[in-house]
Amino acid sequence: xxxxxxxxxxxxxxxxxxxHDTVLDALSLPVPAGKVTVLAGxxxxxxxxxxxxxxxxxxxxxxxxxxxGVDIGALGAKDLARQIGLLAQSPSAPPDMSVEELVRLGRxxxxxxxxxxxxxxxxxxxxxxxxTGVDTLKHRRIGSLSGGQLQRxxxxxxxxxxxxxxxxxxPVNHLDMAHQLDCLDLVAKLNREAGRTIVLxxxxxxxxxxxxxxxxxxxxxxxxxxxxxxxxxTPELLAEVFEVDAAIMTDPVHGRPICIxxxxxxxxxxREIA
Amino acid sequence: xxxxxxxxxxxxxLGASKATLYAGLIGLLALSMLMSxxxxxxxxxxxxxxxxxxxxxxxxxAVVITGLRLPRALIAPLTGAALGMAGVMVQTLSxxxxxxPDTLGLNGGASLAVVVGSVVFGVQSLTGLSLAAAFxxxxxxxxxxxxxxxxxxxxxxxxxxxxxxxASLSHxxxxxxxxxxxxxxxxxxxxxxxxxxxxxxxxxxxxxxxVLAGAVLGIGLSRALDxxxxxxxxxxxxxxxxxxxxxxxxxxxALLTGAAVxxxxxxxxxxxxxxxxxxxxxGLRHIHQLPxxxxxxxxxxxxxxxxxxxxxxxxxAPVGAITAVVGAVVLxxxxxxxxx
Numbered sequence: 001x002x003x004x005x006x007x008x009x010x011x012x013x014x015x016x017x018x019x020h021d022t023v024l025d026a027l028s029l030p031v032p033a034g035k036v037t038v039l040a041g042x043x044x045x046x047x048x049x050x051x052x053x054x055x056x057x058x059x060x061x062x063x064x065x066x067x068x069g070v071d072i073g074a075l076g077a078k079d080l081a082r083q084i085g086l087l088a089q090s091p092s093a094p095p096d097m098s099v100e101e102l103v104r105l106g107r108x109x110x111x112x113x114x115x116x117x118x119x120x121x122x123x124x125x126x127x128x129x130x131x132t133g134v135d136t137l138k139h140r141r142i143g144s145l146s147g148g149q150l151q152r153x154x155x156x157x158x159x160x161x162x163x164x165x166x167x168x169x170x171p172v173n174h175l176d177m178a179h180q181l182d183c184l185d186l187v188a189k190l191n192r193e194a195g196r197t198i199v200l201x202x203x204x205x206x207x208x209x210x211x212x213x214x215x216x217x218x219x220x221x222x223x224x225x226x227x228x229x230x231x232x233x234t235p236e237l238l239a240e241v242f243e244v245d246a247a248i249m250t251d252p253v254h255g256r257p258i259c260i261x262x263x264x265x266x267x268x269x270x271r272e273i274a
Numbered sequence: 275x276x277x278x279x280x281x282x283x284x285x286x287x288l289g290a291s292k293a294t295l296y297a298g299l300i301g302l303l304a305l306s307m308l309m310s311x312x313x314x315x316x317x318x319x320x321x322x323x324x325x326x327x328x329x330x331x332x333x334x335x336a337v338v339i340t341g342l343r344l345p346r347a348l349i350a351p352l353t354g355a356a357l358g359m360a361g362v363m364v365q366t367l368s369x370x371x372x373x374x375p376d377t378l379g380l381n382g383g384a385s386l387a388v389v390v391g392s393v394v395f396g397v398q399s400l401t402g403l404s405l406a407a408a409f410x411x412x413x414x415x416x417x418x419x420x421x422x423x424x425x426x427x428x429x430x431x432x433x434x435x436x437x438x439x440x441a442s443l444s445h446x447x448x449x450x451x452x453x454x455x456x457x458x459x460x461x462x463x464x465x466x467x468x469x470x471x472x473x474x475x476x477x478x479x480x481x482x483x484x485v486l487a488g489a490v491l492g493i494g495l496s497r498a499l500d501x502x503x504x505x506x507x508x509x510x511x512x513x514x515x516x517x518x519x520x521x522x523x524x525x526x527x528a529l530l531t532g533a534a535v536x537x538x539x540x541x542x543x544x545x546x547x548x549x550x551x552x553x554x555x556x557g558l559r560h561i562h563q564l565p566x567x568x569x570x571x572x573x574x575x576x577x578x579x580x581x582x583x584x585x586x587x588x589x590x591a592p593v594g595a596i597t598a599v600v601g602a603v604v605l606x607x608x609x610x611x612x613x614x
Contacts, residue, residue, distance in 0.1 A: 057510050081513030088507035094369075097503065097558050104559075108501045109513040113494055161512070 005032035007066075008165055008197045009084075014053055014063035016046075023049050025221035026063070031165075031214075036191050036198040038208040041218035042242055047201050048089055050218060051167050054199065055086045067165075081109035085163035089170050089201075091154055095143025099134050099153045100125070102142055106160030128159035132186060148179035155186065165197045166190065172202070180204075184211050205242070206258045209233055210251070217241045233257035239265035292562060295555055299569035303351060306576040310347035311339065314583045315590075318343075346470040348478045350579040350593070351572035353470070353538045354548070356485045358571020359492055360530035361545030362552060362563050363523050366499050368433050372608060374546035375411075375531040378433065379440035381540035383414025384532070385466055386444035388539070392462060393455050404477055407539070408484075408532035414440060415528035419521070468541035468594025470579050481533040488529035489568065495523055496560035503558060541594045543601020544575055550604070 009031035016024040023046045031037050031054075039047040053061050056072055065072045072080055085106075093102055106128065107121045129135040132152040142150060151171060158166055168187065172180040188211055190196045202208040208215060209229035216226040219241045225232050238246045238259060246259040311323045318326075318339060325331070326339035361374050368378075375381055387410025391397040397406060418440055422433040448466070452459050492499075498519040501509045510516055534541065551574075552567035575597070582593040 052507065055511055057507060076513075077510075077515055078513035081511065086507070086511035088505060088511060091505055091508045093504040093508075094371075094558060096553065101500075101558050102504075105501050105504060105508075105512060108497055111497060113497070157508075 005035055007031055008033040008068060009054060009199075010064075010066040010069075011050070011054065012064040012066065014050070014061060014065065016049060016053060016058055016061045022221055024053065024061070027218075027222050029216060029223050029226070031197065031199055033197055034191070034195050035213035036188065036200065036211055037214045037216060038200045038202050038212035039216045039218055040202055040205060040208045041224075045218045046221045047218040048169050051086070051169050051199060051201055052088075054167060055084055056080065057086075078109040081161065081163070083163055084165045084167060085158040085161040087154055087158045087166075087168040087171055090173070093142060096141050098138065099140050099142060099145070099156075100129070100138040102153055103128055103134070103138075103156045103160050106157045106162075109161060124162050125160045128156040131159060131190075132156040147175055148182060151175060151179065151183055152186070155183070159190070163196075165199070167199045169201045170203060171200065172204075172207070180207065187211070205233070205238075206251075209258065210254055210256045229257050233259055292556060296565070296569065299566070299573065302573045303569060303576070306573050306580070307347045307351060309580050310350060310576050311343045313580055314343065315588055342472070345473050345475040345478060346579060347576070348475070349473050349481070349537045350470045350576045352478060352481055352485055353534045353541060354544055354571035354573070354575025355568035356481070356488065356530040356534040356571075357541060357544040357575070358548035358552065358567035359489055359564050360527045360534070361547075361571075362549040362560065362567045363492055363499065363527050363530075364545065365549050366503055366560070367520060367523055367527070368431075369503070370431075370434055371550070372546065372605060373434055373437075374543065375527065375534075376540070376542060376545065377441065378415070378437035378527075379418055379444065380411045380414050380437075380528070380531040381535060381542070382441035382444035382448075383417075384408070384410040384535035385540050386410055386448055387413070388466070389448045389451050389458075389462060393451050393458050401474070401476065401480075404480070404536035408536040411532035411535050412528050414444070415524055415531070419524045423517075466539060468539040468597070469582075469590075469592045470538055471590055473537060477537045481537045484529050484533040488526045488533070489564065491522060491526040491529070492564050493561065495519060495526070496564060499523060499560040500558070539594065541575065542598040543605070544571060544597050547597075547601050547604045548574060550608070 007030040011027060011029040014024050014027045015022070027046070027050065039050060041047045049058070052058060054065055056065065067075070067083060103125050107124060110121065126135065129138055132155050134149065134153050134156050137145065137149060137153070142153060145153060155171065171187070172183050175183060184207060187198055187200065191198050200211070212229050214226060215229045215232045217224045217232060217237060224241050225237055233248050235246060235248060238244055243265045244261040245263055245265045246261045248257050248259050250256070251258045308320070312318050312320060316338070318335065322335055323339055326336035327344070330336050330340060357375060364373050364375055364378055365371055384407040387406040388403050391403055391406035397403055418433065418436050422436045452462065498514050501512050501514045502519060506516060548567050548571040549563070551570050552563050555570070556562035556566045575593070578596045578600070579593045582591045582596050585591045585596065
């Protein structure tokens with residue numbers, strides 16, 4: 001299924017070094033249009049870096065990132081921000097900022113300097129707040145929100161940007177189970193109903209398998225495997241990429257694969273230590 | 275549909291209340307400037323003031339009002355407006371609500387330049403010392419910005435750490451120079467605590483275009499500054515060119531602080547206190563935060579200058595001492611609340 005859709009984004013031979021450490025190592029990745037791509041991998045594998053690199057936020061990244069076939073290096077910062085939205089990992093803003101003030105920030109790439117606030121801007125902000133259910137909270141200070149409300153306010157900020165492609169870096173961190181589902185269902189709805197292309201970084205493999213059209217395992221700065229969740233959720237791959245010995249079953253509710261880790265994959269971790 | 279329809283109503287209601295607020299602040303500013311003209315060692319009637327301003331008759335009253343009262347009634351609000359706007363931008367740039375031109379070391383750098391200019395280069399004239407102060411603020415902002423930006427990118431914390439370090443350094447150097455030059459001490463002490471007394475009106479005309487330039491630059495950057503209140507990744511993700519915006523905003527801060535110090539010396543803590551009031555009045559968007567800080571800063575500084583004439587009447591207290599006391603109380607309250 002994912003293979004049939006044309007790529008919106010094509011990452012080619014992306015390399016990024018921090019000092020002498022190679023964080024991304026000639027990584028290549030297609031991001032299919034109108035699909036949910038989930039990046040998963042162990043800590044430090046480079047998945048968050050990859051997400052930021054897609055938005056060209058790193059100094060000294062080498063390789064190509066094509067957006068609809070055009071190198072994003074040729075696009076201005078605002079042009080790019082009108083096409084790809086990014087919700088950073090653990091984003092922050094002053095606690096006395098109101099929800100509405102936060103969501104309005106999403107209109108930045110659509111506004112020229114000193115251009116007055118337009119009806120179009122207002123409508124976009126309103127739609128984003130209604131769509132995430134924070135319209136009733138718009139005068140609240142973000143410091144007074146619960147974790148789930150705050151995350152929805154941030155997603156509203158990214159939605160107000162009105163980009164076809166939305167990247168979210170671990171959007172459900174620090175949320176309880178109900179709010180994790182709320183947040184990811186909202187993202188899935190954006191994908192289904194508005195046809196947005198979504199790129200997510202998720203830590204929880206079962207959530208990743210449940211929401212992904214295309215699942216990507218990132219390991220040591222490279223894409224180790226990508227495909228449908230059923231193809232990737234195998235004991236062999238989980239042992240290699242995540243160093244866990246896991247049983248794979250099919251979730252009886254959604255029909256997606258789920259994994260149940262028995263423990264660390266012994267052979268691999270011994271080799272790592274040695 | 276209902277929600278999109280509600281939007282224009284809400285905006286006009288907010289707009290109306292902001293317009294009322296601005297009108298109120300402008301009214302307060304006019305009132306405080308009239309107080310500055312009438313109240314002091316001698317108290318003049320409004321009739322005497324207007325008579326002196328519009329029909330200069332060469333009387334002693336007219337000379338006092340136009341030569342002494344008028345300059346400070348103009349320089350005090352302009353200084354307050356400049357420091358208020360500089361404070362807003364410094365707090366946004368450092369993402370630190372207790373940052374101010376003082377904590378970035380700009381006032382310290384300006385003071386050091388004044389002392390060096392006076393003691394080392396023998397600069398005597400007030401205008402000469404003012405130029406030295408403005409120059410000092412400029413150089414300091416470039417040094418602080420440059421050091422903070424070198425080696426691994428500009429972080430808000432690093433800006434403040436470099437600024438505080440530079441402020442301590444310049445205060446230490448000022449003390450060393452003054453201790454070894456007792457004769458200069460009395461003369462410079464009044465300047466170093468900040469004051470609007472005995473400033474020639476020419477300083478106002480020198481400062482006005484610089485403050486306006488800083489204000490226009492700040493307003494032009496207002497949307498980017500809004501976005502910079504979020505973290506770097508978010509701001510960059512919105513398409514904000516971080517380095518360029520920070521550089522230009524620091525230029526605006528240097529213009530505003532340099533102009534303020536050149537007119538009045540280092541008036542402590544105005545840049546710390548005023549942004550808090552502005553945000554409470556109009557929220558966090560810079561297109562409102564900056565004008566509100568300018569107006570509130572102007573009123574606050576002018577009233578502090580009037581108060582300075584009476585706290586140890588008949589002697590004048592330096593206005594910098596008044597703003598330092600108020601600022602210290604506000605700072606302590608802010609710190610206590612943050613800890614709570």
